[in-house]
Amino acid sequence: MRLLGAACAALVPWAAVAAQGARPSARLDGSAVAALTAAGPVPAGGGMATELRIVHPVLMLRAGTAAGRLELVATVDFDGWTIPNGELAPGMWGEGFVDRRHPHTFAHELMLVAHVPAGGTRMTLAAGRGFVPFGTDDPMGRPPVRYPVNHHLSQILERAVAIVALDRGSLRVEGALFGGDEPQSPGQWPRLDRFGDSWAARLTVRPTLRPGAGLELQASHARVHSPEHREGSGLDQVKWSASARWTGRLGRAPGYALAEWARTSEDRGTFVYHTILVEGALESGRHRPYARIETTERPEEQRAGRYRTVRPLLDDAILGVTRWTIVTVGYGLDLAWGRLRLRPFAEGSLGRIANVRGGFDPAGYYGGTATGTATLGLRVATMPAEHRMGRYADHLEQHDHH
């Protein structure tokens, strides 16, 4: 019933709840994806698994005061109801899940944002639970439905965070203090006593001076205290990310491209993981072809069952490091029904698993080193499928739907 409720909630035509153009302003959007996914190999034995799930069911509120100085950003994510045991996604890992994407927390974002003009510089202050200014955009708002393996290397989210952002010309500098603890379950809130034990900084350059369009370059750095041990006794991470993001036109067709590199080092270099990802999408009429290639290293942790790793952690050991190289291609067809945006889509991935170091034998465990995923689905939303999240320095009216 909960799953049905979440699906219905997302199917309700939420758009235009917003009072666009008027101030104070508010916009409430909803989105959900029904996905039939076949994926393999199944851990500990091989073969394929097939599941029908509602994924990424979210409600998003962005409201601003009359002067536009103060905004509330709230996103409720119903993953905890629709995929309590995660979503099939070979290679994906994090928060105690492996080869399945973990459910996000119900309170995905709850941020209060203040925009303060100061001459030629605009300052933004943001605080609450949300995205840390580090790395690239949340995969939920990018063209492929499948999450990349590098999610935990390239984004930091659902944290108690306070952000200061300065915009001047084409430059944006963001700094944040936050709590390093990542959530362990959908209903969990950050530990307040962990707030401030971690920090991040991101420099963004937008040569076109037009937010959300043209070329955007970012480099970011984060020092995260004990992300995987909530009480704070775990290993610290040092993270780097650099990316180039482009939106514009290829001929007459709007396009999008992203190239990113990221590196996470744990325990002062005891464990190091790298990722490189390139993805792109085109809009040609109603047609939405897209593609992604990534090569990402991940830890192989002691498992507690096929798709779960031991949590809470008992020690700082891993079995080894594997590299997942995955090519994803997909096609969506944009349709409209009233205010609803519908996108039936088909998406497929093929990949290889390689042992980088340590004693984990992917061929032995999975029965082979090839991996594949096929998804047929329907995205239903009141906003564009591609939407940026966690960019709190962007004004409401600037919020980029690429």
Added chain:
Amino acid sequence: MRRPCATCLLTALTLFAGACEDSNAPGNGLALTAIAIPPTYGIHDTYVRDGIAFVCAWNDGVRIYDVGNGVRGGTPSLPVLVSRLKSPGWGRAHNAWWFHNPNTSERRYLFVGEEGPSSGIGSSSGDIHVLDVSDLGNPTDVATFRVPGAGTHNFWMDESAQILYAAYYNAGVLALDVSGPLSGTLDAARGVSVQPGGAGNTFTWGVQLATNGWLYAIDMLSGLWQLAPGASPAVQPGGGNNVPERYSSDLWVHGEYAFTGTWGHRSTQYGNAVKIWHLEAGGAPVLVDSIVLPGVGTVSDVEVSPDGNVLMFSAENGSASGVYWYDLNVDPAHPVLLLHDPVDAGVHTATFATIDGRLYAFAARNPSYPALLIYDVTQLLTP
């Protein structure tokens, strides 16, 4: 002597459990108490001797409890914290051995194993730390021993020979001369290591000097090995490369039998087995049976009661986690289940200790609510 059937005993214990249930402890009738431990990584191992329990509580350091010694008036049902050492220079207290030196009658040193991060089964880190516990109320760090590129794990001692045997993961088995005063950084010349499975096939979990005179080592990759003890342990033929399907974990040797646990997942097999070995006349281990437990992901600690009648092991990472006791009295080659105390969070280690003539089990409940569980298991021995 015949003992009552396991089912009868289990039934009796279960009925007894209903009468003695304690909100602070598992309800199986054997449980006395549960001592909460700060939720860092919880307890890894507990060493109990002379009524003193040394609890290795990872980032929370070494906690010393009086559980019947009398130094603070503690008892197994009401342990009293004597002291706690949380050294600023190191963390991850994993295991310990309180050295009773029969040559000098000293009870001065506590050897503590530090388990550092390991990057896959192939490399590891963590030093041996020596604490002076002459004053149990004020333990002090006095010495350290390091093997570059390797980390220590479980210990055993030949106390009369003043040799500490340390399982050293990828460095194999290390024999450390601990005679004389210990201070500062211990000279590397004090230690000699051997890799039983050879380079790339060695990740040694535990070691034990058996009463048959042989040293046994359990290696996660290459199984159960027989070694000649001494300052330079030597691998003996007949053992090793004998558990290919699973990673091995802990071991215990008693009389003519050895018992070894299994860990994690190797290929498609989980660590849900206890292997039972007969030690031949020359000491070589021969596998005679296995206990396979559905719903268990790792058997992380194995021990036999001092009289050889009860096998105890801890289990974690599965729906059937907890502490298991098996009867060895009828046939040690084929143990019979006496009792299982289910513990949802899992139990990482369990050890026996005899205090005032009664047998107790000290078990480490895993986080999120780590605790030292203490059971009076004397009745399991009662014919």
